[in-house]
Amino acid sequence: MTGRRRFISEHRDLYGVQRLCRVLDVSASGFYRCIVTSVAWAARKATDENLSGRIEQIHGESNGAYGVPRITRELRERHGVVNHKQVARLMRERHRAGQHLQRTDRTMIADKSVPPTPDPVGRVFAATAPDVRWRGDITYLPVGGSWTYLATVIDMHSRRVVGWSLAEHMRSDLVIDAVGSAADARGGGVRGVVLHSDRGTKQYTSAAFAEGCRAHGRRRSMGRDGPATTTPSRNPSSPR
Template structure:
């Protein structure tokens, strides 16, 4: 048995540094002229039924000395990643593509779903508002500068980077895309969540659907 201070001293003597978060890339740039969007979520990240509350965010991934960007859509009630998009830019179409992918995953109709995000310019854009309106989705945004208001999306990205991001980033775009695709598939079908009774998101949704049909 050793205490924390001894571990720190031994690591320091041998030049060992623990793995830590890399330099942050600013992906949230508030849109100054954006119309006000209410906070419909109010930090409610509890488990529930599918297609009631979604959340999304954008993160950066180092690839061959430059950045790629990943936008995701997570069903808060079931923890399933229902849509995502990767690109070498952060324009509005990145988040629109992720949202449209989520709508397709859910059969093309999701009226009344709440989509929560930060105040990034992509989510405050007219293009994204139009995509939400076309699908019957209600936009929601937390307070400016408050990561806690989109904590589920933030935690998801932290897990993804910790588990699959190489120390120096990926060498090619193809490698990055395959790694992210594989991890998202694993996350949805095999990753067990304590909040879901140690079921994967897809298994939780399957059992929830069976129980609803039986009732």
């Protein structure tokens, strides 16, 4: 908005738009078009800021591992429809990117020997109160010339990490320790909490994990199979 149009906008209630436009030799129709454009720009900026905040939250929860596809999927699950091109633009503008992981051996196929687990969550990744529904996940982190594995537990009510575990292996202990960390953070009183995970991750389908949940009164939930993920190569690639 030019200086004259800005002056008209700031003083139009006092002198009137038509009078100010005539005195300052500004087209009234042009002034109104400028106002509409400014309002649209402000609305877009507010939308971008709101979405950027949500992107930053999910990116932080993943410790920088999630890229555009995974963040877009998380946003849709939590908040509804979102344009992946808009997510890509905002991440690019804010210099946010996921980590490109080289993968070789398939090591996270679901354990078929463990009985099927129901899915009471049903793709509704929300909860009416804290410690009603938790969500478990595993992320690869490049550290030096090798990999470290991060298991997290997120409360579906607050969308915050309530427990985590870090290790150089991907045994069942990794996710068991993460759930134990979450329980300790909540004072231990979380019997009955539903712990949801992808069916395709063998750590969550292991007999040891199932027994740990049963012993502590936690209900397991598993959604549809996630993509068959793999163990990364010894030398992690640089982030995208």
